[in-house]
Amino acid sequence: MTLWQRIIRWLDERIGLTELVDTHLKGYRVPSEAGVFYTLGMVAVVAYAIQAVTGFVLLIYYIPHADYAFHGLQEIMRKAPFGWLFRMMHVVGSNMMVAVLFLHLFSVFFTGSYKKPRELTWLTGGLMLLFALLFCLSGYLLPWSQLSYWATTIVTAMPTAFPYLGEYVTRLLRGTEHVSGVTLNRFFALHVAILPPFLVSLMGLHVFLIRRTGISPSPFRRSEGQAGGYPLYPHFLLKGLFMVMVYLAVMFFIISFMPTLFLPAEANVPADPYKTPAHIKPGWYFLAPYQMLKLIPNKFLGIFIELLLLGVFLLWPFLDTKEERNIMRRPLLLGVFLLTLTLWILLTLWGKYS
Amino acid sequence: MRYILLLAAIHILSSPALADFREVFEREFLLKPWAGAEVEESVCVECHTSEIMKPEYRHVAEEWKLSWHYQNRVSCHDCHGGDPEDAAMSMSPQRGFLGTPGYTAVPEFCGKCHVGILRNYLESGHGKALKAGKRGPNCVTCHGSHGISKASIEIINDRLCSRCHSYERAKSMKQALFLVEKKIENIEKDLEDLRASGVYTEDERKALFRTHAEFRALFHTIDVSLVKNRTDEFTKKLDVIQERIEETSSELAFRRNFSAFIMLLFAGMAVVVFLLSKTYMD
Numbered sequence: 276m277t278l279w280q281r282i283i284r285w286l287d288e289r290i291g292l293t294e295l296v297d298t299h300l301k302g303y304r305v306p307s308e309a310g311v312f313y314t315l316g317m318v319a320v321v322a323y324a325i326q327a328v329t330g331f332v333l334l335i336y337y338i339p340h341a342d343y344a345f346h347g348l349q350e351i352m353r354k355a356p357f358g359w360l361f362r363m364m365h366v367v368g369s370n371m372m373v374a375v376l377f378l379h380l381f382s383v384f385f386t387g388s389y390k391k392p393r394e395l396t397w398l399t400g401g402l403m404l405l406f407a408l409l410f411c412l413s414g415y416l417l418p419w420s421q422l423s424y425w426a427t428t429i430v431t432a433m434p435t436a437f438p439y440l441g442e443y444v445t446r447l448l449r450g451t452e453h454v455s456g457v458t459l460n461r462f463f464a465l466h467v468a469i470l471p472p473f474l475v476s477l478m479g480l481h482v483f484l485i486r487r488t489g490i491s492p493s494p495f496r497r498s499e500g501q502a503g504g505y506p507l508y509p510h511f512l513l514k515g516l517f518m519v520m521v522y523l524a525v526m527f528f529i530i531s532f533m534p535t536l537f538l539p540a541e542a543n544v545p546a547d548p549y550k551t552p553a554h555i556k557p558g559w560y561f562l563a564p565y566q567m568l569k570l571i572p573n574k575f576l577g578i579f580i581e582l583l584l585l586g587v588f589l590l591w592p593f594l595d596t597k598e599e600r601n602i603m604r605r606p607l608l609l610g611v612f613l614l615t616l617t618l619w620i621l622l623t624l625w626g627k628y629s
Numbered sequence: 630m631r632y633i634l635l636l637a638a639i640h641i642l643s644s645p646a647l648a649d650f651r652e653v654f655e656r657e658f659l660l661k662p663w664a665g666a667e668v669e670e671s672v673c674v675e676c677h678t679s680e681i682m683k684p685e686y687r688h689v690a691e692e693w694k695l696s697w698h699y700q701n702r703v704s705c706h707d708c709h710g711g712d713p714e715d716a717a718m719s720m721s722p723q724r725g726f727l728g729t730p731g732y733t734a735v736p737e738f739c740g741k742c743h744v745g746i747l748r749n750y751l752e753s754g755h756g757k758a759l760k761a762g763k764r765g766p767n768c769v770t771c772h773g774s775h776g777i778s779k780a781s782i783e784i785i786n787d788r789l790c791s792r793c794h795s796y797e798r799a800k801s802m803k804q805a806l807f808l809v810e811k812k813i814e815n816i817e818k819d820l821e822d823l824r825a826s827g828v829y830t831e832d833e834r835k836a837l838f839r840t841h842a843e844f845r846a847l848f849h850t851i852d853v854s855l856v857k858n859r860t861d862e863f864t865k866k867l868d869v870i871q872e873r874i875e876e877t878s879s880e881l882a883f884r885r886n887f888s889a890f891i892m893l894l895f896a897g898m899a900v901v902v903f904l905l906s907k908t909y910m911d
Contacts (some may be wrong), residue, residue, distance in 0.1 A: 352829070509906075510906065510909055513909065517899055520896070520899035523891075524895040527888045531885050531886075531892055532885070534826065534885075535826065535827045540824065540825070543827065543828070543829050543830075545831075579637075583638075
C-alpha cells in the first residue's frame with residue numbers, strides 16, 4: 276500500500292471521502308447537452324474567489340482614509356512588489372465578474388431554467404447579482420480618484436429621486452451631505468466586511484438549491500443523448516476548468532494590452548470635491564439605469580419604474596408560471612426578452628456617448 | 630403576485646402628485662455640472678459679455694476664455710480686484726478694484742503672483758529701461774494680457790524683438806535657451822504618454838514644473854551669459870526627471886510582457902484542458 280493510498284484510507288475512515296467523491300463528484304450526473312453556457316455559474320464562483328484573493332492582497336497596503344487612499348494606491352501600483360498585478364486583476368476582474376453574471380443570467384433565462392421547482396435558485400441568483408453590483412459600487416470609491424469620487428456622487432444621488440426614503444438612503448450611504456471621507460469609510464466597511472458574508476451565504480444557498488434540484492436539462496435538445504447525462508467529475512468539471520482558463524486568459528489580455536480600459540485618465544487624478552470633471556460616467560453596468568433616470572422627465576416616475584423592473588426581475592419565476600420551457604415556442608416572451616436586451620444595450624451606449 | 634403588481638402600477642401612476650420631492654434630486658443630480666452644465670461664472674464675466682458692454686471691450690472675456698489663466702482658474706478679479714459676486718459693487722475701489730494698470734504698473738500687477746519673474750525682470754535691462762522711461766517692454770508687450778497662452782521660446786521672434794533693438798540680441802538669447810527648452814518639451818511629451826497609459830505622474834510633473842518655472846524666470850533677466858552659465862545645472866536637473874520617466878517606461882514594458890506571458894500560460898492551459906476533456910468524452 277502506497278503512502279497515498281494510506282492517506283486516502285485514513286481520510287476515508289474518518290470523513291467518508293470515497294463516498295463523498297462517488298456521490299457528489301462521480302455519481303452526480305449532469306445533462307449530457309450541458310455545454311459551456313452551463314459552466315458560467317462555476318466561472319462566476321471562481322471570479323468571485325479571484326476578487327477575494329486579490330482583494331486580500333490589496334487590503335494589506337490600502338489605507339481607508341481620504342488623505343491617504345489615493346497616494347497609498349499609487350504606492351501599491353508603483354512600489355509594492357507586484358502590487359500593480361493584483362490591483363489590475365482586481366479592477367479588471369470586477370468588471371469581468373459582472374459580465375459573467377450577466378451572461379449566466381441570460382443563459383438561465385433563455386433555457387427557462389428558473390421554472391418550477393427552481394424559483395428560489397433564481398431569486399438567490401438575482402440577489403447575488405445585486406450584491407455584486409453593491410461590491411462594484413463600494414469598490415469604485417476606494418481609490419479616491421476623481422473618477423471614483425464623481426461617479427459615486429452620481430450613483431448615490433440616484434436614490435434621491437425616491438420620495439420620503441430616497442434622501443434618507445442617500446444620506447445613509449454617504450454619511451454626510453456630499454461624498455466625503457465618511458463615505459469612504461462606510462464604503463470600505465461595506466466592501467470588505469459587510470457584503471462578503473452575505474454574498475458567500477447566498478452563494479452557499481444557491482449551490483445547495485442547485486444540488487437539490489439538479490441541473491435542469493436543456494429545453495432545446497433534439498436527441499436523447501447519453502442516457503442520464505454524464506458525471507460531474509471529470510467531464511463537466513473539465514468544461515468548467517476550460518472556461519475558467521479562458522476567463523483568466525481574457526483577463527490578462529486586458530491587463531496587458533488594454534490597461535486603461537477601466538482606468539481612464541480621471542482615475543489618475545486624486546479626488547477633488549471642488550473640481551467637477553466634464554465627462555464622468557458611472558461604471559458601464561450602471562449606465563442603463565442612470566440614462567433611463569435621466570431620460571424620464573419625472574424622476575419620481577423614473578425611480579418607481581426602475582424599482583418595479585427590479586422587482587419583476589427578482590420575482591420573475593413567480594410571475595411566469597407557464598409550463599413551457601422552450602422560449603422558441605413562446606414568441607411573445609422571446610420578443611420581450613430581446614426588446615429588453617436591446618433597450619438595455621441602447622441605453623448603455625446612449626449613456627456612454629451622451 | 631399579480632395583485633401586488635397592480636398595486637405598484639397604481640402607485641406609479643399616482644406618484645407624480647407627490648412630485649415636489651424632485652427638488653433635491655434635481656439640485657443634486659440634474660443641475661450639477663456633471664449633468665452637462667459648466668462651472669458657475671462670476672458677475673464680471675456675465676456683465677462684460679452682455680449687450681451693455683462697449684464693443685471695444687467685448688473681446689476681452691472671449692480672449693480670456695481661451696487663455697492658460699482661464700484653465701488655471703485665474704479670473705478677472707484675481708488680476709483686477711473687485712467683487713465677483715456682487716454686480717452693483719463689483720467695480721468699486723472699496724472692494725479692492727484696481728482698474729486697468731498703466732504701462733509701467735503692469736509688472737507689479739502681474740508680479741503679485743509671478744513673484745520670481747517680477748524680481749528678475751525688474752533687475753533686467755528691460756525692467757530698468759521701463760522704469761527709467763517707458764522704453765522697455767512690460768509683461769503685456771510680450772505675453773498679451775487676456776489671451777495669455779503657455780509660454781515658449783516662440784515668443785522670441787523677429788517681429789516682436791526687433792521693435793526696439795536689433796534682433797541679434799534676441800537671437801543669441803533664443804540660442805542659449807534652445808537646448809534646455811527642447812529637453813523640457815520632450816519630457817512633457819513623455820509624461821503625457823505615461824499619463825495616457827495609466828501612470829500617475831504628478832510627482833514628475835511637479836518636479837518638471839519647478840524646474841521650468843525657475844529656468845524661464847531666468848530668461849527675464851535677459852542676461853545671455855547668465856543663461857549660458859546655468860544651462861548645465863538645469864540640464865542635470867532635467868536628466869534626473871528623464872531618468873525616472875525612463876525607469877517607469879521600462880517598468881511598464883516589463884509589466885506588459887509579464888502579464889502577456891501569463892495570458893499565454895492560461896491560453897495554453899485552456900487548450901490542454903480542452904484536449905483532455907475531448908479524450909474523456911470519447
